Amino acid sequence: MSNKYKMFIDGEWVDSSTNERLETVNPYNQEVWATIPQASNKDIDDSISAARTAFETIWKKISGAERANMMVKLADLLDQEAERMSILETTDNGKLIRETKNQMHFSAKGYRFFAGLTDKIYGEVIPLENQDLFDYTRREPLGVAVLITSWNSPISLLTNKLAPALAAGNTVVIKPSEHASVTTLELGKLVEKAGFPPGVVNIITGDGRVGDYLTKHPNINKISFTGGTETGKRISRNASENLVPVTLELGGKSPNIIFEDAEIDRAVTGAVAGIFAASGQTCIAGSRLLVHRPIYNQVLTKLVEKAKTIKLGNPLDPTTEMGPAANEAQYSRILSMIEAGKESGADLVLGGNEVNGEGLEKGYFVPPTIFANVENSMSIAQEEIFGPVLSVIPFKDEDEVLQLANESKFGLASGVWTTDMRKVHRLSREIQAGTVWINTYRTAAPSAPFGGVKMSGYGRERCIQAIHDYTRIKNVMINYAEDDRDPFSMQTK
Known part of the structure; x- marks a missing residue:
């Protein structure tokens, strides 16, 4: 009842x-x-x-x-x-x-x-x-x-x-x-x-x-x-x-930027938190991961390995790490955007539509999904998906990553992973977003402005x-x- x-x-x-x-x-x-x-x-x-x-x-x-x-x-x-x-x-x-x-x-x-x-x-x-x-x-x-x-x-x-x-x-x-x-x-x-x-x-x-x-x-x-x-x-x-x-x-389509000089393991954890926490159903999701070309393959490999271990299941179970999409309409939208990503020519390296496992039969589950070699003009890089779908985009230098980060109709949040404080101040001034997280992601405080x-x-x-x-x-x-x-x-x- x-x-x-x-x-x-x-x-x-x-x-x-x-x-x-x-x-x-x-x-x-x-x-x-x-x-x-x-x-x-x-x-x-x-x-x-x-x-x-x-x-x-x-x-x-x-x-x-x-x-x-x-x-x-x-x-x-x-x-x-x-x-x-x-x-x-x-x-x-x-x-x-x-x-x-x-x-x-x-x-x-x-x-x-x-x-x-x-x-x-x-x-x-x-x-x-x-x-x-x-x-x-x-x-x-x-x-x-x-x-x-x-x-x-x-x-x-x-x-x-x-x-x-x-x-x-x-x-x-x-x-x-x-x-x-x-x-x-x-x-x-x-x-x-x-x-x-x-x-x-x-x-x-x-x-x-x-x-x-x-x-x-x-x-x-x-x-x-x-x-x-x-x-x-x-x-x-x-x-x-x-x-x-x-x-x-x-909405948001937030860039999460990893530079060559970043602490790679921490950055990868931050990327996971940015897109797979809350099953990606958050306006601040770091759904565009911009990675410096010299470490692109390394970061992608570590990211896929970490995402594979994410436990899907009953959201009331405290050991579960990803729950279902919140409703049928949102579930259908996420799946349609994944199909659009496949059709665009991006490389699907993890996830997709199929979910198998005990306790997952009835829920609106979408697995952690990662597209590699995404172009910033693709719909999966420009439209808010509001689900666990990550676009990984390579960049060559600071000028290009700023252009990529700002080539979006959205501007809610962003992340930068680097140990160079001069770079931190340059980027935090130029990125068009209400929040710029440095060496962290998805962090909040009642006194910190949000918008x-x-x-x-x-x-x-x-x-x-x-x-x-x-x-x-x-x-x-x-x-x-x-x-x-x-x-x-x-x-x-």
Whole structure:
């Protein structure tokens, strides 16, 4: 029997007003294990109305310290419930239990980080030429923020948005992916326990119809979205109708660069982490491995040998190293891109479509797949696959690798493996990406800015700057001069 979840609107757990529901499938065994509501337009209106009322009557009026106390309680509850929440998330999207549990604790750190900023949202005093004018600014919350997350890391991605939104004094309407909504709904229970007033956090579920209506709504003040680039473009167009500011964290085709002077074994491990961790279903995946020609064959050999040992299996088993694709649509896309790679003339040196082994019969499993001698213009090197598929591309020198790295419509992350610090600084300045990892890959901290350039989106999450993206600046100018002024000329000094 599947678990029947409800939505969280204005502090109440409710079904869809139409009673329409969607099935949630476990990607490991393809069994329906939960159902979620398909929100109607009325439900969406109700959630936005609840958020608006809570903002105007309660949330914007309480102190930062009070908001911080609730956020710290939420972090504590998330730490306490990490085991249970990680099991639910792994069941929902197939990500390894060893990672989902870590992400729960990492998310708790995120709430604590932003809780520490709630009473530090400062304005400024601005010195003016006219000494009879006193000018200052204040940062104020935007109002109702719509937060939309992807299916690959629901709680972690939500924390990037929810923590700064709440810290800044906004109320929210959350819409998780229909492919992985359960842990976001479970977070609503923790929000209740943490003592947040009704309407501050609202959670609605459903497919793209919900997101489309939400992002066109005239009574919202901010949108933050993580997901595919094409959906991001559509949300940006919707938001423009009401001039709503948007943060977009979108796709990637990140270059991971290994130079001849790198520590080869560490670099190979970093390459594995970059593409095969999370079964490649991460926007920061180092899916283009650019390797210096003198060590190309050596790196490729070591990489194939290491990838062959990766253990596929039940993502709830802590010894498993790669789980299934998260859903059927994504599984089909990965397989189609592998076929495109074969047809393009790249050399398939590992993996492909066939998966054999005990416990792998029903799941959406794709083996670690490596293409060698890939040209940067090929579709497998240019299109985001969002799966365990690596394109290995040779380069001759620093100039060529910079050209290859930047010849992409994306610009989310990148990696460089070298022991030459002068090279590090040159490359980190020239690579077009929001993150440049040096001698590491797929490393994060709540205080480190995260976001992209080009078609990878705009805005930054997880850092002090993120809280500013959920505020607006108001200017206050006070005239305490005793003399009168010319009413027909702007006073400029």
